[in-house]
Amino acid sequence: MSKLKSTSIQGSADGPHLLITAGIHGDEFEGIFAIYQLIRQIDASKLHGRLTLLPIANQSAVDQHSRYGEDGKDLARTFPGDPQGSPTEQVAAAVNDLISTADLYIDLHTGGRAMDVYPLSGYGLVKDDAILETQRRMARAIGLPLIWGTSAELDGRSMSAARDAGVAAIYTEYRGPSPCDAIGVKTYVDGCLAVMAEFGMLKQADSIQHPPPVIVEDSRPNSGHMQLCNPSPIKGLFESSVSLGQNVESGDLLGKVIDPLSGKEHQITSKQTGSIIVIRSYPQVDESDALAVILENNENPASPYQLPSC
Template sequence: MDLHPIEIVGRHPGPKILILAGIHGDEYEPIAAVRRLAGQIDREQLTGKVTLVPIANHSAYLRHSRVGTDQLDLARTFPGSADGTPTQQVAHAITGLIQQSDLMIDLHTGGLAMEISPLVGYMLVSDPSTLQKQRQMATAFGLPIVWGTTASLPGRSLSAARDANVPAIYAEWGGGGGCQAAGVAAYTAGCLQVMAQCEMLPSPAAAAPVDRCVIEDDRDTSGHLQLNYPAPHAGFYEPTLPLDSTVRPGDELGRLHDPFTSHTTTIYSTQTGRLFTRRVLPPVEAGDCLAVILEDPAETGTTNE
């Protein structure tokens, strides 16, 4: 499986970092950011090696879709199989790149269907040194939400990194189609800032201060966005609240209409927190995620302890 990676080798030996884009075929800011990084990283100033994968899931990209022709979600397929379906083969090939790396960044967006507040996340892995490195990378990336979640979720690129003991972070920005220039710029800057923090590049000019929200949530399903607020039936969805709204139980999140009748189902929050993901593509099937609320377990008292 040829991923067409771009490799930039510095003048001096050092860490090897892998940066992934296009795990989902409908997420465009990461693809543009990786292309920009390929032109901006100066090998004369670089210590170590950068491996860029511009479009990890080419089949899904050609279909403008989250999944490829085999209907598998690459972000749920790791570590994959060399003899499996096309998506399983891609996962297997990327797992090999992860195992050869010292650090990893996986860039995402909400795709066509969802809109997500800019965030950077990592798994709450058991190895203390790996976890500390991930925290440092996430802070250096420079987005306003830093979210540590359970290390038990299978199938992710971060799951493969966890198993290889490779410090890894992922990022989310926006969504809803198109390619926002602000997201491309933030992703490009974030990757360069992580490389500077890892002493692979000179430190960039001081960035503007970030009003940062840091939450670590070790509950079993934390980080699994698609489980939240599933649509009770198919229909036409209209979100009520803007992204980043503060919500409490009973607040209206949106309305799901049956386009052929006058029936409307109102979707209410059952949590206290911040609306950081919402459905923006109106047509939904039963079970589709409509919203995600960022809770602080320290405030709600809902931890695994």
């Protein structure tokens, strides 16, 4: 059975139990450093409720310098896991148990080595109205410039573990490519403290003023599944022509994939109109790897959201 290296801080007064995790993927470091800072910073005598902090959910993936654990599995596709299963399945089962003890849950991610992701907080559009409203409050409080509610039907994820346990949960993304972004770490620390203040776990810190976020809720099946978007037609080298937050129209060039064996270039054009919220940053791609994710405006497909630059 997998043993998680979590830290639990019991406050001096009643309040909710907040769980914050990072390191679900082993190549995403801003959330990991943010949680280590929270472990040093939180004063139990000033805390209402309980805070459980898990900086590295999947140590095996960190050891592999990878999104995947030693068994080749993606922890974020393995929930609810199996305590008798492979290493990643065991970790999933242990994190699943931890999630079920929480009232509120934040899972910190980035795009990792391969992807650059627009800073956002996301949640599943769960059927329970009270939980959904709590998730919206958490997402607003954490202060990232894009809030993205997507299908609650996707399984295997920390968010589906929370959904099944009836726990209000959000995940976050903040850029990705190395080096670890100090502004991203601070943004995550400040954001987690702001969520704690929002739910009465800490006194309101000096509030940081954020511009109003762009809020998108898209309940279409597979919305939020980033790995399905704009797949590479071949194994090769991707050269991007777009940047995060940029608006594109259907038919616009996103980049090209070069076949290193033949030298042939495959142009990658957008099939959607919208804003770029994920772009592949690591050039080497396998066939069907996602190259970009575009946030469509469902209400008015011809008019992309205006995302602030990041």
